[in-house]
Amino acid sequence: MALDRPVLDWLLDSDPALRWQVERDLAGAPEDVWRATRARVATEGLGARLLALQDDDGQWAGGAYFPRGYDFHGPEAQPGAGQPWTATTWTLNTLRDWGLDAGVLAGTAGKLKEHSRWEYDDLPYWDGEVDCCINAFTLANGAWLGADVAALADWFPAHQLPDGGWNCEWVEGSTRSSVHSTLNSVKGLLSYEAATGGSDALRDARHAGEEYLLERRLLRRVTTGEPLGPWVTVFCYPFRWLFSTLHALDHFRAASLHDGTAPDPRLAEAVETVRAARQPDGTWLQEHRMPGRVWFEVDVPPGEPSRWVTFHAARVLAWWDGAAS
Structure with missing residues (x-):
């Protein structure tokens, strides 16, 4: 699909976090051009704003998945209120999605290993916890930042459900996969594989999760359509x-x-x-x-x-x- 020139120009008139991707994937810009734009993510606009908010201990908002002091029983935790998106995991997800060079965050992986613990059972950050989506985000971010997340990668085949996908509610006894959990899991596995080469077992797990989604055409229930x-x-x-x-x-x-x-x-x-x-x-x-x-x-x-x-x-x-x- 070819974009109309006014739409392409509109996309190019954007923050470096988006512009470099438009240059590379839609505008056909030379590699040196889009790479120069990508480098600006660390020093200009949205990326620079997020980087400036990092805590001295490597975290953002003082927490792993939720900000420090988050009230799990307060108004912000009520249905429909929406969780905060300011803590470490969400911020790393965003910066990785925007193409920030991991070298800009040199030392962050070590700081998080030392200082950051999950709100669930106070578990060490790079070990992950029990939630598929959280573990998938952590796997992708760890591979990006050079943390040792090999054991966390192996967690996914071990917790894959019989239908080929994953469900964050498995710990509550769920045996049927969720499209949300499965999509986030295969994304994390792909990121890890792209960064490290992965393994046949991890590749098979990813492909089985993708097959779970494909059986549903990304749209429909298998049982009823x-x-x-x-x-x-x-x-x-x-x-x-x-x-x-x-x-x-x-x-x-x-x-x-x-x-x-x-x-x-x-x-x-x-x-x-x-x-x-x-x-x-x-x-x-x-x-x-x-x-x-x-x-x-x-x-x-x-x-x-x-x-x-x-x-x-x-x-x-x-x-x-x-x-x-």
Whole structure:
């Protein structure tokens, strides 16, 4: 899918965290150009703002997954309030997603090993805990920052459910996978594999999780064919932990390029949900904003054209349409 020039120019007129990705994946800029833009993430705009908020002990907001002092029984923890997105794991996720050079955070992995503990059972940071999504984020961030997370990688095959996916509620006895947990798990495994080479066992686990999602066409229940939920085609940025067809297709694009395989035809219906959301002016809207405390907003409010959503949607369609041509 070719972007209209005004839309491409609009995407390029953005923070370095987004601009370098547009240059590389949509504008066809030379490598030295997009790499120069990428280097600016550490010193300008959104990336520099987040870096400046890091605590001396390597954390953000004084906590691993939640800010220090978070009241798990207070108003912020009530249904619908949304969790805070300011603590260490969420901030690392964001900086990694924006392409920050891990060298900028030299020493952070060691500081987190020494100072950061999970809110669950006070477990050491790089060992992970019991939640699939949290462990997947930690696996990806550890591989990025050079922490030893090999044992955490092996946690995923050991906790994969019989249907091929994962569920963060396994510790409560759940034996059926969740598309949210499974998507986050395969993303973490792919990041680890790309950084370290992985292993056959980890690759098999990732592929089985991807198959779980493909059996559902990223959209539908296997048993009834009904939609997974009304949220499945609601697009937003940041993705956070929430499953959507756009979020899942973003992973399958990365996995396809990593594996050197063609797009799976079972993704076709999900791709069309992305295409159908394109506005007459060639942009995509921010359709939702996950509630919760943030350091600062990084994208527009719901209902407005979003550069981030437009970028991810256009990149998915360019990959899909390019493979078909």
